[in-house]
Amino acid sequence: xxxxxxxxxxxxxxxxxxxxxxxxxxxxxxxxxxxxxxxxxxxxxxxxxxxxxxxxxxxxxxxxxxxxxxxxxxxxxxxxxxxxxxxxxxxxxxxxxxxxxxxxxxxxxxxxxxxxxx
Amino acid sequence: xxxxxxxxxxxxxxxxxxxxxxxxxxxxxxxxxxxxxxxxxxxxxxxxxxxxxxxxxxxxxxxxxxxxxxxxxxxxxxxxxxxxxxxxxxxxxxxxxxxxxxxxxxxxxxxx
Numbered sequence: 272x273x274x275x276x277x278x279x280x281x282x283x284x285x286x287x288x289x290x291x292x293x294x295x296x297x298x299x300x301x302x303x304x305x306x307x308x309x310x311x312x313x314x315x316x317x318x319x320x321x322x323x324x325x326x327x328x329x330x331x332x333x334x335x336x337x338x339x340x341x342x343x344x345x346x347x348x349x350x351x352x353x354x355x356x357x358x359x360x361x362x363x364x365x366x367x368x369x370x371x372x373x374x375x376x377x378x379x380x381x382x383x384x385x386x387x388x389x
Numbered sequence: 390x391x392x393x394x395x396x397x398x399x400x401x402x403x404x405x406x407x408x409x410x411x412x413x414x415x416x417x418x419x420x421x422x423x424x425x426x427x428x429x430x431x432x433x434x435x436x437x438x439x440x441x442x443x444x445x446x447x448x449x450x451x452x453x454x455x456x457x458x459x460x461x462x463x464x465x466x467x468x469x470x471x472x473x474x475x476x477x478x479x480x481x482x483x484x485x486x487x488x489x490x491x492x493x494x495x496x497x498x499x500x501x
Contacts, residue, residue, distance in 0.1 A: 277432075306489055314477055316492035362433060364490075366483075374440045376448075377423060377483065377490050381432030 274298065275365050275380035282385050284353045291338070292348040292383045294363030304366040305346040307337065310382070311359040319361075322346060353387045360384050391416035395480045395493030402500055408453075408467040410496050412480030415461065420482040422463040423490065424455055427477040439463060440485075475500045 276295045284290035296305065307319040322330045322337045330337045338347040350357055363380040395412045402408060414420055421440050425433040435448045437455035445455050452471050456464045463480060477497050483490040 308492075314495045314497070316479060316481070318489040318491070321489055364433075369446070374438075374446075375421065375483075375485075376435065376438050376446070377421075377481070378435055379425070379433035 273380075274367075274378045275363050277363055277380035277383050279383045280381075282383055284350075284385065284387055286355060286387055286389050287352055289349060289351045290353055290385065292350070292361050292363075292385065294346045294348065294380060296344050296346060296363075296365050298365060298367045300367040302368065305337070305339070306364040306366070306377075307335070307346075307348045308362045308364060308379075309357075309359045310362065316362075320348065350385075355387050355389060358385060358387045391482075391491065393480065393482055393491055393493045395496060397496060398494060399497045400499070402470050402498065404472055404500055405469045408465070408470050408474070408498070410465040410478055410480075410498075412463045412465075412493055413461055414463075414482045417482070417484060418460060420461065420484060422457065423481040423483070424463065424465050425479045425481065427479065428475075433479065437465070470500045472500050474498065 278293055303324045305322045309317045309319055320330050320332045320335045320337050322339045329339050334351045336349045360382045362382045366375050366377050392415045423438045424436040426436055427433050439445050439457045442457055453467050477495050479495045480493040481490040
């Protein structure tokens with residue numbers, strides 16, 4: 272079963288508008304973490320934002336915010352005031368404890384390709 | 390500060406040839422280390438992760454293997470490459486203090 276699901280293979284947004292990228296997850300580990308990464312065409316992975324499972328408030332980092340709905344197991348990324356440079360692939364990822372163990376692993380979704388139109 | 394080095398950046402190898410991709414981390418100790426593969430236009434697939442020297446967990450049965458001979462060195466290998474091994478390989482490290490993962494620049498492997 273998919274641990275991280277990103278249902279939007281591609282998204283389009285007009286420059287200066289806000290966009291929401293969806294992410295749902297599945298885990299039985301109560302102490303998990305959720306991440307969003309950006310991958311431009313150059314291939315590098317850029318960390319954007321982190322949300323811990325026990326964090327009471329939604330994480331925010333500049334124009335990025337994470338809409339964390341724990342009961343629904345969703346962690347959507349909201350990008351406000353989109354810029355042309357935001358065009359990239361976006362990955363949702365989850366850190367969870369290995370089943371039956373004490374180690375953590377990091378699993379990624381399939382990604383959403385965001386295109387910002389001028 | 391911590392840095393991660395991954396090489397080579399690009400590699401073209403014939404089918405059946407061996408593979409060795411190396412990743413080293415500086416400025417931290419006892420990190421968790423990861424190898425991911427990204428096929429063209431697709432998401433990241435976790436291949437291996439390691440929580441310590443000699444400790445390797447494999448996520449997907451495949452033609453590849455990983456080793457961690459030193460604390461900050463993670464190697465991805467194959468004895469005989471297949472065409473399906475082509476892709477973009479990313480090494481990453483993460484502190485055990487639950488921070489984000491940091492990625493190397495990646496290796497674009499083409500098997501011909």
